[in-house]
């Protein structure tokens with residue numbers, strides 16, 4: 001049994017639930033009762049670990065700006081912040097003698113930064129897949145010629161097509177950018193095989209680990225291994241540390257070359273009126289005063305996850321996922337997307353629809369009448385979702401025209417329930433029980449759709465949020481400017 005000490009509490013994976021901030025928070029239901037929130041939207045963002053909160057509390061009295069201060073607190077804070085970088089690097093198996101860990105805001109910023117740092121030349125190619133989140137697609141489109149590898153009938157990237165495209169584009173191909181795990185189907189990519197194909201073609205590989213890092217052990221492997229991952233990005237807010245940090249890991253040699261993406265304070269060794277000499281990475285890539293608290297938080301989270309053991313986390317989530325699919329498959333009218341067996345190749349994401357019902361209506365009922373937090377829509381992966389839903393070109397044209405005209409009522413989409421390391425069978429049971437009610441028409445609300453957002457709202461469910469959190473609905477002091485001024 002893997003155990004970890006989190007501020008005096010010894011816990012294995014089964015103890016992580018107790019370690020979640022807000023796990024017992026009551027939320028209001030349409031019938032006037034309250035229930036503890038069932039959090040099944042972890043793929044979007046996870047709640048925080050208590051150990052993360054404790055680390056921040058312990059650190060705050062010592063908080064100070066880092067790197068340039070000479071006072072005791074600044075020197076101490078610098079050591080803690082630098083060590084946070086190393087903790088994240090070790091968590092993903094990076095060789096820190098040759099690689100650096102750059103902190104940014106989130107995965108999206110990391111990918112944009114990396115794309116800008118590649119300094120693509122005309123004709124340079126990036127290969128990615130139809131499975132990607134927009135954050136691992138649009139930043140490449142901005143700077144390079146992007147080839148999207150299609151998906152197979154069950155939602156996997158077409159690996160044979162990818163291998164062939166990598167070989168065909170040899171010479172122009174600079175990078176293969178793939179997600180470690182999909183935010184829609186949870187499908188994991190064989191990143192080390194793809195790395196070997198990319199390297200054989202003289203290209204690099206980037207792994208978007210936003211959905212992989214919270215759920216699976218990652219090993220970037222030694223830099224001279226053909227299966228080595230060159231670049232990897234992750235988001236702390238998906239790893240129980242929602243304090244505004246993402247990490248980009250890659251070779252020091254790469255970041256040593258060229259100019260940083262953002263320039264300003266902190267990135268230089270020396271500046272004259274006509275010259276700037278860049279600092280070494282990661283400082284070179286972290287312009288301005290960094291988010292020290294965010295870094296400390298992420299390091300605290302990876303220390304807990306590392307001590308519990310990512311294999312134990314993965315095993316727990318696999319068991320839950322199998323249970324979840326077993327429950328959902330028994331509910332009539334449920335349509336499940338992506339493979340529902342061979343679960344070892346998936347992280348805990350279940351995307352579904354109920355036949356004949358709008359995805360946003362289902363999500364609204366789950367939230368309003370079940371206290372269950374899920375998400376619906378196209379999840380920032382529009383091409384992939386439309387492909388899985390078999391949206392034809394003509395339908396796509398119609399939806400797009402409607403959206404452009406301000407009407408999102410008919411946008412295609414799915415409902416997504418996504419698991420974290422602290423979820424339990426009881427959470428799945430709550431979801432399944434509510435879905436059975438929905439399918440049986442046994443929900444009580446009358447729901448109205450807002451065409452501007454596509455979201456449904458139950459008539460009469462007008463909650464005073466400030467009753468639950470004093471910050472909600474607080475007046476903002478200051479002068480209100482009239483539109484005319």
Ligand SMILES: Cc1ncc(COP(=O)(O)O)c(C=O)c1O
Nearest residue numbers: 106107108133135183210211235
């Ligand atoms: C697979 C994947 N990549 C990238 C991102 C972007 O992450 P962030 O919003 O933290 O930048 C997400 C977010 O959901 C994601 O699921």
